Amino acid sequence: MFPTPIEKRSRAAQITYQSLLPVALILWLLPLIAVMLFSIRPFSDFGAGNYWGVPSSFELFTNYGRVFFESDMPRYLLNSVLITVPTVIGAVALSCMTGFALGIYRFRGNLLIFFMFIAGNFVPFQILMVPVRDLTVSMGLYDTKLGLVLFHIAFQTGFCTLFMRNFIRALPYELIEAARVEGVAEWRIFWFVVLPLMRPAIAALSVLIFTFIWNDYFWALVLTQGPGAQPVTAGITSFNSQFVAQYHLMSAGSIVAAIPPVAIFFLMQRHFIAGLTLGAVK
Amino acid sequence: MRSIFKTGAAALAVTTIIAGSAFAQDLSGTLRIISDMSDPAPRAVMEGLAAEFDEMHPNLTVNLTVVDREAWKTQIRNALSANPPDVVNWYAANRMAPFVNAGLFMDITEWWDAGDFAGLESVRGALTQNDRVWGVPYTYYQWGVYYREDIFNELGLSEPETWEQELANCQIIIDSGRHCYAIGSRFLWPAGGWFDYLNMRTNGFDFHMALARGEVPWTDDRVRATFANWRQLIDMGGFIPDHQTYDWQEALPLMINGEATAYLMGNFAVDLMRSGGLTDDQLDFYQFPMINPEVTAMGEDAPTDTFHVAAGAQNVEAARAFLQFVTSAEVQTRINGPEGLGQLPVNANASVADDEFIQQGFEMLSQNATGGIAQFFDRDWPAEMASVGMEGLQEFMVFPDRLDDILDRLEAARQRVY
Amino acid sequence: MTAPATPLHQPRLEATWMQRNRMTVTPILFLLPGLLFFLVYVISPIFQSFNISLYRWDGLGEARFIGLDNYRELATDRNFEISLWNNLRWLVLYLLAIPLGLFIALFLNQTVTGIRLYKSLFFFPFVLSQVVVGLVFSWFYLPREGLLNAALQFFGLGTVNILGNPDLATYGIIAAGLWPQTAYCMILYLTGLNAVDPEQVEAGRLDGAKGWKMLWYVILPQLKPATFIAFVVTIIGALRSFDLISIMTNGGPFGSTRVLSFYMFEQALGEYGFRMGYGSAIAVVLFGIMLVFIAYFLWQMWRDERAARHG
Secondary structure (H helix, E strand, C coil), X not given: CCXXXXXXXXXXXXXXXXXXXXXXXXXHCHHHHHHHHHHCCCHHHHHCCCCCCCCCCCCHHHHHHHHHHCCCHHHHHHHHHHHHHHHHHHHXXXXXXXXXXXXXXXXXXXXXXXXXXXXXXXXXXXHHHHHHHHHHHHCCCCCCHHHHHHHXXXXXXXXXXXXXXXXXXXXCHHHHHHHHHXXXXXXXXXXXXXXXXXXXXXXXXXXXXXXXXXXXXXXXXXXXXXXXXXXXXXXXXXXXXXXXXCHXXXXXXXXXXXXXXXXXXXXXXXXXXXXXXXXXXX | CHHHHHHHHHHHHHHHHHHCCXXXXXXXXXEEEEECCCCHHHHHHHHHHHHHHHHHCCCEEEEEEECCHHHHHHHHHHHHHHCCCCEEEEECHHHHHHHHHCCXXXXXXXXXXXXXXXXXHHHHHHXXXXXXXXXXXXXXXXXXXXXXXXXXXXXXXXXXXXXXXXXXXXXXXXXXXXXXXXXXXXXXXXXXXXXXXXXXXHHCHHHHHHHHCXXXXXXXXXXXXXXXXXXXXXXXXXXXXXXXXXXXXXHHHHHHCCCEEEEEEECCHHHHHHHCCCCCCCEEEECCCECCCCXXXXXXXXXXXXXXXXXXXXXXXXXXXXXXXXXXXXXXXHHCCCCCCCCECCCCCCCCCCCXXXXXXXXXXXXXXXXXXXXXXXXXXXXXXXXXXHHHHHHHHHCHHHHHHHHHHHHHHHHHHC | CCXXXXXXXXXXXXXXXXXXXXXXXXXXXXXXXXXXXXXHHHHHHHHHHHHHCCEECCCCCCCEECCCHHHHHHHCCHHHHHHHHXXXXXXXXXXXXXXXXXXXXXXXXXXXXXXXXXXXXXXXXXXXXXXXXXXXXXXXXXXXXXXXXXXXXXCCCCCCCHHHCCCCHHHHHHHHHHHHHHHHHHHHXXXXXXXXXXXXXXXXXXXXXXXXXXXXXXXXXXXXXXXXXXXXXXXXXXXXCCHHHHHHCCCCCCCCCCCHHHHHHHHHHCXXXXXXXXXXXXXXXXXXXXXXXXXXXXXXXXXXXXXXXXX
């Protein structure tokens, strides 16, 4: 193990390390802690210039209550869910298939198609912006959740294919051979042999894509406007304009907007990190 | 706030029944409105109007979307071209030009000619471009200096009428450990307001408009004189620091807590000043003082906010009825009162609310604005020039030494834009 | 394909055709939906953008072919130049996330009680959206209300208005971007460190390698895959920087924090007229920069792919 495990070091080193950990963590999360502290203050504290002293009263429930009951925030959150979940399902389903095709079969152009998916995944969004916006408008899907979902599925298919194909590559090929020898149809091999083995990959990818899509801002800006279809990342700017200069409410609003992906992460941590670090180890 | 709409709706329902107005009955479908009235008081007004109009027409559903006022400036084009609603908010004068030229606003000259908007004749000009009319106004408001009367009294100051008095006042305020002016220039336009007033007072209204039309180079000595006056205030520490980081609303607390004594703003700011805790005893208003004794006819900024029908509107009949509704004398009186927008009605038959600031503004604009009435920097200048210009104005307020470079850039933009 | 000899044989023959070609037909069928989506929404728009960049077009009316005029205009556009330089700053400084992430990973790679929770808490800024990160940091930087200046003042250091100062604002935004990006690199390295071969570490120890030497000669070579991925995601992140700028400064003050991705958006979808052609030209330049890296990444991956085949 590197660096040397701390328990093999001197007692003093151990104590230093143990006390350094929380300090480092607080420093690391300082900006976020600041926002949390803002979000439980009453408005009057800001007028009085009391930004960092003891809050004159504890307003957690009032502030967060106003976020939920006096703004469009719940609607934006719902939009985010309605955009994110179908995208996750669509992208994962499509990439299970493409990954299967590229990972199992040998045919001319296999590698070329695979690399096309990878390359497309790296391009800057801006090169797609004008044509994609045009396409969405001409299909009558501008400012709809569906318009966003379709694009997200398509774009995420690049990354997901890379992920799935590499995962399938690592599966024991003998299983498939054996099934073929027994005369099992190809689509049944996919469904009954490969798919069950892909469960961990599907879980990991779903969590990852969930966060990516939930956090998207650029496409939400390009393809939607207004509380009818906008997800929470874009909606938060309108939220902030409703409560402009009221830092306690704006802080509470951003925390609310951030909670779903954070919750998903803490609940599904193992899958999340497995997905993120695929390929970081040989 | 809600109550004024309830009673109003009832009153209006009665009048429409009596008048038997044709448009009131057979409206159906959906009326989609996108509004940029996102501050608390205007938002309540807009939501009230939508609800009331919805109630008046049983077969019509009013679908209102309120978007962030600053964000709307970049979204409107997208909204009008990709998925046009029926009615949108915007601004009068040159600020309409890009949308008029792109064919995104509906030409509603006929509605004006048909007498839909009685009482609005005097403001028709601000909505006219290429001899056609492209929208209706719903409010306008004076600009001027809102100041802390209590602090002025404490320091023994009175409302300045000349630039010398203004500078003397400011010096006393600074000596008392305060700043003279709050301003938040993050979204640039508040700096535009300062330029408007300094330039109109230094060079007169006509010169100001000539500059707006692109007839005078930005490097002209008269323009430099304006900036030199501005610089006096900047150099003495008249403005709050770090204003480029704040919205105009975020800079308000400094005036409310007394760190700054005044704010050059439009009358819409009064609502937030009051809700921030300032009483009418602490707050007063004066007209921007004279600078150049030769410029005796004062020019004033009085921006007009508007409604337009999108060229791609689906429910044109409902849109037309809605425009009639918001511009009618009765609604105008109601929404512009201190309970609502706190601004001036556009309909000549509406009454101006009995509010200290609204009355002062009305008086100033009708009696002491003989130089002429301008819309505002970002509405009188062509849109692209305004954007480059205001960026330069903000930069000047932070780095006054860069003036030459800024003016060269503005001049280059002028030659490109016009 | 041969025509069936007699109708009687047709079903059997067809089955054999399917059977014979199932290894070609199956992958095609499985690829088709994903590939179609990807071609329509990703690949073909790239080429369309190239094409649009040769036109003057407001997104509504008739597009007018103007050849390379958009690119000529770029060459004299001050804001384009500012954006390009800022992109360079982003590229270089964003890479700091890699050593920083490695440093934190080394710090946290212990087995004391509660370390798992520490690791999660160090990592989770990464799952926040850039919008939230941007808001959090812009409030953190506020000249009066922000914690940063409260802390500076506490230590008697005066205040600094990072986002209001054109010379500092870009760096302030990059610092905000480094926060989640460092967390990402950290988790990559933590996973990598987990897999470091203990025998090699022991062997290194016997050879007298310690501290920095051990890190440089024994550990880092084994972390190469993690470093490669960290490099890829950091470069892409740097060139995609849009959200933070849009939220934190909106390109200001006085346009000093624009980058190509933001400037492109401003031009193409701005209030003062959609300049789709000009915007596309900016996007093409950005794409060109990215292409250098994409080519490098693909080349690396292709090498790995070949090694895997032969191995």
